[in-house]
Amino acid sequence: MPSPPPGLEIRDASLTFDQRPLFHRLTASFESGSWTCLLGRSGSGKSSLLRMIAGLSLPDNHRLTLTVSDARPLRGRLAWMAQRDLLVPWQRVLDNVMLGARWRGQANAKDRQRALTLLDQVGLADKAGQWPSTLSGGQRQRVALARTLFEDASIVLMDEPFSAVDAITRLELHELACQLLVGRTVIMVTHDPQEALRLADRILVLQGEPAYLITQPTPTCRRPRPLADIELQQCQAELIARLREPAHA
Amino acid sequence: MPSPPPGLEIRDASLTFDQRPLFHRLTASFESGSWTCLLGRSGSGKSSLLRMIAGLSLPDNHRLTLTVSDARPLRGRLAWMAQRDLLVPWQRVLDNVMLGARWRGQANAKDRQRALTLLDQVGLADKAGQWPSTLSGGQRQRVALARTLFEDASIVLMDEPFSAVDAITRLELHELACQLLVGRTVIMVTHDPQEALRLADRILVLQGEPAYLITQPTPTCRRPRPLADIELQQCQAELIARLREPAHA
Amino acid sequence: ESDDDLAPPRLIPISVMLDWYVNPVHAPLIVAKQRGLFEQRGLDVDIQSPADPSVPPKLVAAGRIDLALSYQPQLHLQVDQGLPVTRIGTLVATPLNALVVRADSGIESLSQLAGKKVGYSVGGVEETLLSTMLAHNGLNLDDVEMVNVNFSLTPALISEQVDAVTGAFRNFELAQMKLEGVEGKAFYIEEEGVPTYDELIFVANRDTLDAHRDAYRRFLDAVGEATAWIINHPDEAWQRFTAYDPSLDTPLNEAAWDATLPRFALRPSALDAGRYRDFEAFLLEQGQISAQSPVSRLAVDLDAP
């Protein structure tokens, strides 16, 4: 990576559906090169917040002031992995991984090689030539992950990227993601407190009505942290207690 | 429920894709009224096995001999919750819950009431009148769950039914499912060992190449079991060790 | 020896568009072409047929083609609408148009048409002609129901969907009916109060006529020669005619052939100015045209001094 990844700062983030504000004047900053995990109840607006940061359209009223630390536009420096895998059925698995390059019309042999490597790393080397419709749910999600990693972006937004894979594969993918996303500014939504504690520099919980962001402590050791880590287990108890708090507290 | 739920026995279950056998001559039995959790690596064939039991088409060569304990056909007594939510976009949330009744052309006011109650139980009472496209991922999954529970079937097949909801909602849904599915024969695919240990009478792990089924010990206390349960934590360690075993062991 | 002696003499191209697909009424043109009468006069004649008879005069007016076959009643309307066309020759010098009923219909006089259905194929003046014929027999248009049966005059009449058809060609539809085993009875419109006219005429662009006058004169000369030859040698002419396109050799055309021969104008370029004056007056009286044009606008006699 030539330049250091930018940090992000959001101010005044508001989202209202059907007159019900989901959150209102939210503020948060994401440091350059940090990994943030975003947790919160189902329907609290995590995916919508990610969409807002990615600059994607939302159907209703929303506003956000986004400041990028190096003041350059995000376009071309951002990778977004949606909650659904969004594989395109008319491209084979390998081409789905290098979809960005293909769609931008710049795919070359090196891209192909890199895509193959990534497929191998997510454990799907043997599926490269298949159609996405022949994949299992977890395999699809891994292809989507590989596609996101392929972009090699300095800002990475991931929405529940490991929800459909088994526990063991998930641990392996954690390692892979940590290794490949080192030095990127990552914002990741997850429902798994352990996962958050394993991966995050910083944990944010979206809570309340309208919701506000609460920062939760994270263990101090190097990521990805072993699940057996004592500090992690302490933090986990605290995090679960936080998540348990009734929404209207 | 008028009659006791049937038990199931599968023999000679074989599944081959592209000349690669996923499993071969698998045998398993599911006792009447028991809750079985099925685990296994991503792509090991769990969803396919569920489809075979449900009698759904598969694209390639597969075979299965299925014996139902009361020797009556399964049609009309089986509910299947797919890995994808399969909500239909042209029906509102409430109608998606009572989709079975609607499609069979027998929906009445009582069904509507029951659907509303279920929606309330999965925490989506206020979304009843919305279109599915306005729901978050976890909300969609909960609607699909409500739809499955609505069927009030004696055999229930669920494919990762809680994968998209947050940890707390998940615990609540466990309680709900246990309560509503008491006395049903349940087969559920999950990736979360804790979830399996909380809910299952019996845990099966699909492992190896071609895969075979391994029965794992479960805690003895009443379901849903508290996560803090000592026995559960012992079993968890054992289960994780089992899952960790390399596929070709 | 120079190349010029071997090169064919330069021919003047003339494009002619018929009024409809080739049929026996076009025999003089076809035979003239078959016998090389045009080449002899230094002409290279290209013959086309349209699917809609209203198109060729427009193309002549627009300068797209040189000559078109049209109908005299149409010519009056065309000139009235400002098309720069004029008649330069005649192919068929009597009306072919007739009102036809089934012979077994019991209709002996047009006055019996009251309350009947009359089919027609859009021609522009059919309504006026019928109205005149009815008036001649003490009826008016409101006494009959007119139906535009477009493509199928004969089938409509044979199958008794209509009681009479007007705008039928006496040389053609009657033969057609006979072939289908139904005898037809024709009422000739010039006997029912309609001024007589030239059925088929050649029209040319008035604005560019002077430049082509000589070529057209030669063209009509060839047509005239062909007509005379056909009348002298009807059987041989039939052979020549069908040789032009083997698919012309049908029983219907053969039956129509004899009925058509007497109708050809023996002097194609001769102009009967009275007919044009009278028909123009008739149409004006019927309200079909807005102003009376002088005969000199409607038709020319290329041989007039």
Next chain:
Amino acid sequence: MPERASSAPGPNASLARVGRGLLAAVVLIALWQLTITLADVPRYILPSPLAVARALVDQHQLLAYHASITAIEIVGGLIGGVLLGLATALALARFRPLRRTLLPVLLVSQAIPLFALAPILMLWLGYGLLPKILMAMVIIYFPVASTGYDGLRQTPQGWLDLADTLGVNRRQRLLKVQLPAALPALASGLRMAASAAPIGAVIGEWVGASRGLGFLMLNANARLQIDLMFAALVVLVGFAVLLYFGVDTALRRAMPWQRDAVETPD
């Protein structure tokens, strides 16, 4: 970085729509006039917009009378054609092995130039409204049947599986699963059918008629009243445009779930 905010379409939106529709008329008329001016088309082949407008005004009673007849034929044909097309699509989807047998039979209805059928229709049905409605039906029928069938056979497998496990029978599956899933495809066919309906009625009139816009056009053409013919044409085109956008709007209403959605694929 800019501030991002979206705003819902206000009441101005529909005004803008109408405005763009009017713009279409202006564009068309400009194209028309330009053709005449640049290519020097004589007025008896293509009259000027002004002349046609004059004919529209002067002859509005005549036009209104014939247009009303044609309108009845169009509506009748549209209703009949859509119902028949839909029924065909459903039958084909229900009995799929029949496809190879039935589809060619139906294709024939498309491939036969209507004038060949005209005498037969005339023989059986005479010259009333019925044969015209039938002609319009034949034209409308195929787009509806074809797109409908294409839509029906492309139901995502997941929903079919769901219907299966929900104990839905084949008829219910067809009507309650495949049919709603095929609506977007069907809508495409309906829009096309709507725009083809007027020409169907007009062709019907050419076969044999004494009233209607098609009749008027043929008559005016033969009498070289080209202004009047094009005035009738304008009315006809107006029908087609109105029908297309009418059907389009109705279809949007009928699929409310397609509006307020940020839908995701696969």
Next chain:
Amino acid sequence: MPERASSAPGPNASLARVGRGLLAAVVLIALWQLTITLADVPRYILPSPLAVARALVDQHQLLAYHASITAIEIVGGLIGGVLLGLATALALARFRPLRRTLLPVLLVSQAIPLFALAPILMLWLGYGLLPKILMAMVIIYFPVASTGYDGLRQTPQGWLDLADTLGVNRRQRLLKVQLPAALPALASGLRMAASAAPIGAVIGEWVGASRGLGFLMLNANARLQIDLMFAALVVLVGFAVLLYFGVDTALRRAMPWQRDAVETPD
């Protein structure tokens, strides 16, 4: 409970297909003969299949000659119409606010009875192959443009979002995301266009021609050679059926991912 096993379609499948296709022909001919026998249609309105078969054999040279002309027009019209329709759909999808303006303009091309255009076309293009190909194009054009546009505007939002974050520009998005996503809808339009192409060419021939099946039909009709006319009709229908199934097969080939899929929705 029964044993469940699926088996892949063997080589018999395609044989069965052909068989069903032949069945279609048999059904059609039976219907035809039945119409004549039951409704007592005179032979100058609808000749018997046998008479037509005789005409097909006796006049095969004539038919082959005219059919070859029409075939050229069909292919030319199909290629031109599909390309133009596709371009239109893409342009409409690219500049969506133009829709209300452009679409009515295009609709007009559908709603104008071609006979009104005939003099203009002949004026400009003469009476060679070109105007016929143009007519066929006009007929083919609209189904392709309309279904294509419908397909393009229904791209699932998720893929558009993905394209957005992948830094794809509008042109690439249109060609690489929306276009493949619209293929099933477009296929529907193409199938329809294929079946309409022959009639387009024939209508072109009616405008003015001295060759081609349309010319032959009108000509034969005018001479009451109804056998020959129906023989030409049979050839024409054959073209339409062949084209439809040819295009259908080609489209399936072009979308391999739709074949080996148990696809899931939403």
